[in-house]
Amino acid sequence: MKIDSHRVEIEETCKPEYIEAIKQYWALENNEFINKSTDLAKAFDLTAYAFSAIVKKESKFCLQIECDSCHNIETVQVKSQTNFATVKKDSYYSRTNKFNCSKCKALIQQQKLEVIEKQKQYLLEKQYSAIKNKNWLVLSPFELKVLRCIIKNEGISNLNYHFKNTSIKVLWSAIYTLRDLCLIVLHSNEDSNYVNRVTFLTELKTTLPEVEAVVKNEPKAKLNNVTQELKLRLTKNKAPKNGDSPVYSGVLNFPNDVLIEKGTQYTFGIWKREFDNLYFTLIPTDNIYQAPRQQAVSSQPKHLRDAIQDFFDSSEFDF
């Protein structure tokens, strides 16, 4: 902030004994006041508050400030040091690192509003085309569930509750995907990345039943790198510490995600392998027996048992 000049004006009503202290109160060096009212008040056995009240009543500080943007000189009057700090703060624009006069400040504010309005229009258009193009069709079932939850709850405030078993990172990755696809808009404070609000078009709400249907009918073939068969080798625990130690234990990593769904019938099998190890597999029964499930279970149980036996006898399990 460039202060061109400054002066103290003291009222005629001011008691002479306060004049010097008031001048000291307004002593400015490098744009900072060098004396505090707390210290100045002591000489008069006054509180800082009472002294400040005298300063306010009996004086004013007039400054000629040069605008960093248009270089016009603006006259500013303040009644307290705090008042000056506020003027300083209000005229500072962090983006350009400049102190601006009130005219330039208003102009910046106007420009900001125009940018916000343009951005709003741009996001609206993007959201309309996202709905038109059914952008949700490219989402994973989980991302669709998150979208549905956002729509139902009118925001993200309940997400942590609904997805309490999901890591925050995974949840936010889904939220950002929804944003990138312009299905939702994330609003944050100007000076932080903290998302305080989520909005979406009312039109997206009307598509909710359609979105729900997609979540339920997500074709399994769409899942990448997911298998429905769980296969693992159970290693015999060679040195059990006591009777409570597990008979089989170990650690393992799966090369793919394994999807186990409720309501699906599974068949499991366990084989003995070398060194007393076991081989365990769990597989959807439909994968073994290709006939429609209802017919297989209700009318041809024997046939199903044979099919399972054949499947387990096959070389696929020979490892």
Ligand SMILES: [Zn+2]
């Ligand atoms: Zn200016």
